[in-house]
Amino acid sequence: MIARYGTARFDAGTLGAAARKKLDELRTLSVGRPAREIEGADLDGKAFKLSDYKGQVVLLDFWANWCGYCRQMFPGEKAWSSASAAGHSRCWA
Numbered sequence: 001m002i003a004r005y006g007t008a009r010f011d012a013g014t015l016g017a018a019a020r021k022k023l024d025e026l027r028t029l030s031v032g033r034p035a036r037e038i039e040g041a042d043l044d045g046k047a048f049k050l051s052d053y054k055g056q057v058v059l060l061d062f063w064a065n066w067c068g069y070c071r072q073m074f075p076g077e078k079a080w081s082s083a084s085a086a087g088h089s090r091c092w093a
Helices: 015-029 068-084
Strands: 039-041 047-049 057-060 089-091
Touching: none
Parallel strands: 057 089
Antiparallel strands: 039 047
16 A cells, blocks of 8 residues: 555655554554653652563553642542552652
8 A cells, every 4th residue: 555655646745655653653652562661860860761571560650740630540540559569560740
């Protein structure tokens, strides 16, 4: 399909470019696939990489304090974080 229709105009680019992007997402972001590398700092300022926790359950929560739905999730996430602290899992928010 990309070879045949790849140069067709689509949105701000071509159909081929849009298809390649979606195929990349399907190949790398599907359930069961390894997550892409994420680097950051924890609440204590200690640097970490997601790959440091390979084999463990990791919950990454991206939220904003102005988001009402995000704030409603806090109690559940706090409970999950407390319950998982003794096990082999991590939670970053």
